Amino acid sequence: MVSRFWLILASFVWYLKNKTMEHLPIYVYLTFGVTAILAIWLFYRATNQSKTFLTGLLLWIIFQSGLAIGGFYSSHDTLTQRFPFLIVPPLLYLIYQLLTKKGKAFLDGLNLPALTLFHVIRIPVELVLFWLFLNKCVPEAMTFHGRNFDIFSGISAPLIYYYGFVKKSLNNWVIIAWNLICLALLLNVVSSAILSLPGRFVQFDFEQPNIALGYFPFVLLPSVLVPLVLLSTVASLRQLLKK
Numbered sequence: 001m002v003s004r005f006w007l008i009l010a011s012f013v014w015y016l017k018n019k020t021m022e023h024l025p026i027y028v029y030l031t032f033g034v035t036a037i038l039a040i041w042l043f044y045r046a047t048n049q050s051k052t053f054l055t056g057l058l059l060w061i062i063f064q065s066g067l068a069i070g071g072f073y074s075s076h077d078t079l080t081q082r083f084p085f086l087i088v089p090p091l092l093y094l095i096y097q098l099l100t101k102k103g104k105a106f107l108d109g110l111n112l113p114a115l116t117l118f119h120v121i122r123i124p125v126e127l128v129l130f131w132l133f134l135n136k137c138v139p140e141a142m143t144f145h146g147r148n149f150d151i152f153s154g155i156s157a158p159l160i161y162y163y164g165f166v167k168k169s170l171n172n173w174v175i176i177a178w179n180l181i182c183l184a185l186l187l188n189v190v191s192s193a194i195l196s197l198p199g200r201f202v203q204f205d206f207e208q209p210n211i212a213l214g215y216f217p218f219v220l221l222p223s224v225l226v227p228l229v230l231l232s233t234v235a236s237l238r239q240l241l242k243k
Contacts, residue, residue, distance in 0.1 A: 028131045029217065035124040036220055041229030042121065043228050046114035057224070060089075064223045065216055072239070073214035090227030094234065107235040113165040116175070116230040119182060122154030125225060128195045128218075137212035139196045148189045153182040177231065183233045192227060 008183040040057065047053045064086065073079055073086070097103030140146035151227045160178050164170040194200075212218045 003109055004226055014021075024135055024137070025131070028128060028135075031124055031131075032128045032217055032221075035121055036217065038124075039118070039121045039225055040183055042114065042118045043232065045054070046111045046118060046232065048109065048111060061220060061224055064219055068214070068216035068219040073219055076198040076209070076211060078212075079211070079214040080197040083197055083213075083222070085193070086213075086223040090223065090230075094227070096236070097231075100236075104238075109231075110235045110239070112236060112239050113161060114163065115236045117157060117161045118232045119153045119157035119229065121225065122150055122157075122229065123156075123243070125221065126151040126154065132212045132218070133208070136208055139192070139208040139215065140208065141192045141196065142189060148185075148192065150185045152191050153185055172240050172243055176237065179233050179236050179240070183230075183237075186226070186229055186233070190222075193222065198216050 040054075040061075044050070044054050062239075067073065067085075073082055096105055098230050126144050126148070129138060129148070130145060132138045133140055133143045133145065142148055144151045156178065160170070160175060164175050193210055193213065196208070198209040198211060
Protein backbone atom coordinates (compact mmCIF):
# COMPACT_ATOMS: atom_id res chain seq x y z
CA MET A 1 0.00 0.00 0.00
CA VAL A 2 2.79 2.43 0.94
CA SER A 3 4.83 1.66 -2.18
CA ARG A 4 1.73 2.15 -4.33
CA PHE A 5 1.13 5.55 -2.73
CA TRP A 6 4.66 6.74 -3.51
CA LEU A 7 4.38 5.40 -7.07
CA ILE A 8 1.18 7.38 -7.61
CA LEU A 9 2.77 10.48 -6.06
CA ALA A 10 5.88 10.13 -8.25
CA SER A 11 3.73 9.75 -11.37
CA PHE A 12 1.71 12.81 -10.41
CA VAL A 13 4.85 14.89 -9.88
CA TRP A 14 6.18 13.73 -13.27
CA TYR A 15 2.91 14.85 -14.85
CA LEU A 16 3.14 18.26 -13.23
CA LYS A 17 6.72 18.74 -14.31
CA ASN A 18 5.89 17.90 -17.92
CA LYS A 19 2.53 19.65 -18.19
CA THR A 20 2.89 22.87 -16.22
CA MET A 21 6.01 24.95 -15.49
CA GLU A 22 8.65 22.50 -16.69
CA HIS A 23 11.64 24.39 -15.32
CA LEU A 24 10.68 24.08 -11.65
CA PRO A 25 12.52 21.53 -9.48
CA ILE A 26 10.46 18.58 -8.32
CA TYR A 27 10.92 19.47 -4.65
CA VAL A 28 8.89 22.66 -5.19
CA TYR A 29 5.87 20.60 -6.28
CA LEU A 30 6.38 18.06 -3.52
CA THR A 31 6.66 20.70 -0.79
CA PHE A 32 3.57 22.52 -1.97
CA GLY A 33 1.60 19.29 -2.35
CA VAL A 34 2.46 18.13 1.17
CA THR A 35 1.64 21.61 2.50
CA ALA A 36 -1.79 21.57 0.84
CA ILE A 37 -2.55 18.12 2.27
CA LEU A 38 -1.38 19.23 5.72
CA ALA A 39 -3.57 22.34 5.54
CA ILE A 40 -6.64 20.31 4.63
CA TRP A 41 -6.00 17.86 7.47
CA LEU A 42 -5.33 20.54 10.08
CA PHE A 43 -8.42 22.54 9.18
CA TYR A 44 -10.50 19.38 9.06
CA ARG A 45 -9.45 18.78 12.66
CA ALA A 46 -10.31 22.38 13.53
CA THR A 47 -13.86 21.80 12.24
CA ASN A 48 -14.15 18.86 14.65
CA GLN A 49 -13.97 16.55 11.63
CA SER A 50 -16.92 18.03 9.76
CA LYS A 51 -17.62 15.81 6.75
CA THR A 52 -19.79 18.53 5.20
CA PHE A 53 -17.00 21.12 5.25
CA LEU A 54 -14.42 18.61 4.00
CA THR A 55 -16.66 17.55 1.11
CA GLY A 56 -17.28 21.15 0.06
CA LEU A 57 -13.58 21.98 0.31
CA LEU A 58 -12.54 18.98 -1.79
CA LEU A 59 -15.13 19.80 -4.46
CA TRP A 60 -13.80 23.38 -4.59
CA ILE A 61 -10.24 22.06 -4.94
CA ILE A 62 -11.23 19.70 -7.75
CA PHE A 63 -13.10 22.48 -9.55
CA GLN A 64 -10.23 24.99 -9.40
CA SER A 65 -7.64 22.32 -10.20
CA GLY A 66 -9.60 21.32 -13.28
CA LEU A 67 -9.75 24.92 -14.48
CA ALA A 68 -6.03 25.41 -13.91
CA ILE A 69 -4.99 22.14 -15.58
CA GLY A 70 -7.26 23.05 -18.50
CA GLY A 71 -5.33 26.33 -18.94
CA PHE A 72 -8.06 28.71 -17.74
CA TYR A 73 -5.59 30.75 -15.67
CA SER A 74 -2.29 30.05 -17.46
CA SER A 75 -2.55 32.76 -20.12
CA HIS A 76 -0.61 35.82 -18.99
CA ASP A 77 -2.96 38.01 -21.03
CA THR A 78 -6.07 36.93 -19.13
CA LEU A 79 -4.78 35.90 -15.69
CA THR A 80 -5.38 39.35 -14.18
CA GLN A 81 -8.99 39.43 -15.38
CA ARG A 82 -9.72 35.85 -14.29
CA PHE A 83 -7.95 36.02 -10.92
CA PRO A 84 -11.17 37.09 -9.10
CA PHE A 85 -12.61 33.62 -9.85
CA LEU A 86 -10.02 32.30 -7.39
CA ILE A 87 -10.60 34.65 -4.47
CA VAL A 88 -14.11 36.11 -4.70
CA PRO A 89 -16.10 32.89 -4.01
CA PRO A 90 -14.14 32.13 -0.78
CA LEU A 91 -14.62 35.75 0.32
CA LEU A 92 -18.36 35.48 -0.26
CA TYR A 93 -18.37 32.26 1.75
CA LEU A 94 -16.63 34.01 4.64
CA ILE A 95 -19.09 36.91 4.51
CA TYR A 96 -21.97 34.42 4.56
CA GLN A 97 -20.51 32.77 7.65
CA LEU A 98 -20.19 36.12 9.42
CA LEU A 99 -23.70 37.35 8.59
CA THR A 100 -25.88 34.29 9.08
CA LYS A 101 -26.91 32.54 12.27
CA LYS A 102 -25.79 29.17 10.95
CA GLY A 103 -22.49 30.62 9.80
CA LYS A 104 -21.78 32.24 13.15
CA ALA A 105 -22.50 28.96 14.88
CA PHE A 106 -20.02 27.26 12.57
CA LEU A 107 -17.30 29.83 13.30
CA ASP A 108 -17.91 29.63 17.05
CA GLY A 109 -17.78 25.85 16.94
CA LEU A 110 -14.30 25.69 15.41
CA ASN A 111 -11.51 24.46 17.66
CA LEU A 112 -9.52 27.55 18.71
CA PRO A 113 -6.22 25.77 19.58
CA ALA A 114 -6.34 23.90 16.26
CA LEU A 115 -7.01 27.15 14.39
CA THR A 116 -3.93 28.65 16.04
CA LEU A 117 -1.69 25.72 15.17
CA PHE A 118 -3.02 25.80 11.59
CA HIS A 119 -0.80 28.81 10.89
CA VAL A 120 2.30 26.58 10.77
CA ILE A 121 1.50 25.94 7.11
CA ARG A 122 2.71 29.47 6.41
CA ILE A 123 6.32 28.30 6.87
CA PRO A 124 6.45 25.88 3.90
CA VAL A 125 4.29 28.27 1.87
CA GLU A 126 6.94 30.95 2.30
CA LEU A 127 9.66 28.51 1.27
CA VAL A 128 7.72 27.65 -1.89
CA LEU A 129 7.25 31.34 -2.70
CA PHE A 130 10.99 31.90 -2.30
CA TRP A 131 11.77 29.00 -4.64
CA LEU A 132 9.26 30.35 -7.15
CA PHE A 133 11.02 33.72 -6.97
CA LEU A 134 14.39 32.06 -7.64
CA ASN A 135 12.84 30.46 -10.73
CA LYS A 136 11.38 33.81 -11.90
CA CYS A 137 7.73 32.92 -11.30
CA VAL A 138 6.83 35.50 -8.63
CA PRO A 139 8.36 38.87 -7.66
CA GLU A 140 10.82 39.21 -4.80
CA ALA A 141 8.28 41.33 -2.90
CA MET A 142 6.16 38.19 -2.35
CA THR A 143 8.98 36.46 -0.43
CA PHE A 144 10.69 36.88 2.94
CA HIS A 145 13.68 38.08 0.92
CA GLY A 146 11.54 41.04 -0.12
CA ARG A 147 8.77 42.63 1.92
CA ASN A 148 6.76 39.57 2.92
CA PHE A 149 7.20 38.77 6.61
CA ASP A 150 4.37 36.25 6.76
CA ILE A 151 6.79 33.53 7.84
CA PHE A 152 6.68 35.13 11.31
CA SER A 153 3.11 33.85 11.68
CA GLY A 154 4.15 30.28 10.96
CA ILE A 155 7.20 30.32 13.21
CA SER A 156 5.34 31.88 16.15
CA ALA A 157 2.19 29.73 15.83
CA PRO A 158 3.54 26.73 17.82
CA LEU A 159 4.67 29.09 20.60
CA ILE A 160 1.27 30.79 20.81
CA TYR A 161 -0.40 27.38 20.76
CA TYR A 162 1.81 25.98 23.52
CA TYR A 163 1.85 28.94 25.89
CA GLY A 164 -1.69 30.03 25.11
CA PHE A 165 -3.56 26.72 25.18
CA VAL A 166 -1.30 24.10 26.73
CA LYS A 167 0.42 26.08 29.48
CA LYS A 168 -2.38 28.70 29.49
CA SER A 169 0.06 31.42 30.49
CA LEU A 170 -0.91 33.95 27.81
CA ASN A 171 -3.61 36.57 28.26
CA ASN A 172 -6.38 36.51 25.66
CA TRP A 173 -5.40 39.98 24.50
CA VAL A 174 -1.93 38.73 23.62
CA ILE A 175 -3.44 36.05 21.39
CA ILE A 176 -5.81 38.64 19.88
CA ALA A 177 -2.87 40.94 19.11
CA TRP A 178 -1.00 38.03 17.54
CA ASN A 179 -3.96 37.19 15.30
CA LEU A 180 -4.24 40.83 14.22
CA ILE A 181 -0.56 40.87 13.29
CA CYS A 182 -1.02 37.62 11.35
CA LEU A 183 -3.99 39.17 9.53
CA ALA A 184 -1.96 42.26 8.60
CA LEU A 185 0.90 40.12 7.31
CA LEU A 186 -1.52 38.05 5.24
CA LEU A 187 -3.12 41.13 3.68
CA ASN A 188 0.35 42.47 2.89
CA VAL A 189 1.40 39.46 0.83
CA VAL A 190 -2.03 39.19 -0.82
CA SER A 191 -1.80 42.82 -1.96
CA SER A 192 1.67 42.14 -3.40
CA ALA A 193 0.33 39.09 -5.24
CA ILE A 194 -2.56 41.05 -6.78
CA LEU A 195 -0.49 44.11 -7.71
CA SER A 196 2.16 41.94 -9.38
CA LEU A 197 -0.22 40.05 -11.68
CA PRO A 198 0.88 40.17 -15.35
CA GLY A 199 -1.55 42.97 -16.21
CA ARG A 200 -0.35 45.26 -13.42
CA PHE A 201 3.23 44.51 -12.37
CA VAL A 202 4.76 47.23 -14.59
CA GLN A 203 2.42 49.90 -13.21
CA PHE A 204 3.51 49.15 -9.65
CA ASP A 205 7.22 48.76 -10.38
CA PHE A 206 7.51 45.01 -9.76
CA GLU A 207 10.55 43.48 -11.43
CA GLN A 208 8.85 40.14 -12.15
CA PRO A 209 5.18 39.35 -12.83
CA ASN A 210 3.30 36.92 -10.61
CA ILE A 211 2.63 34.07 -13.05
CA ALA A 212 2.95 31.00 -10.79
CA LEU A 213 -0.52 31.38 -9.27
CA GLY A 214 -2.08 30.74 -12.66
CA TYR A 215 -0.72 27.19 -12.80
CA PHE A 216 -1.65 24.00 -10.99
CA PRO A 217 -0.99 23.24 -8.15
CA PHE A 218 0.00 26.78 -7.12
CA VAL A 219 -3.44 28.03 -8.10
CA LEU A 220 -4.55 26.42 -4.83
CA LEU A 221 -2.60 29.03 -2.86
CA PRO A 222 -5.00 31.95 -3.56
CA SER A 223 -8.09 29.77 -3.92
CA VAL A 224 -7.67 27.43 -0.93
CA LEU A 225 -4.72 28.06 1.41
CA VAL A 226 -5.08 31.84 1.75
CA PRO A 227 -8.88 31.62 2.32
CA LEU A 228 -8.35 28.93 4.98
CA VAL A 229 -5.77 31.09 6.75
CA LEU A 230 -8.13 34.07 6.57
CA LEU A 231 -11.04 31.97 7.84
CA SER A 232 -8.98 30.62 10.73
CA THR A 233 -7.87 34.13 11.73
CA VAL A 234 -11.35 35.64 11.55
CA ALA A 235 -12.88 32.74 13.48
CA SER A 236 -10.16 32.97 16.13
CA LEU A 237 -10.65 36.70 16.57
CA ARG A 238 -14.41 36.26 16.83
CA GLN A 239 -14.09 33.61 19.54
CA LEU A 240 -11.40 35.51 21.48
CA LEU A 241 -13.30 38.81 21.42
CA LYS A 242 -16.48 37.10 22.62
CA LYS A 243 -14.56 35.95 25.69
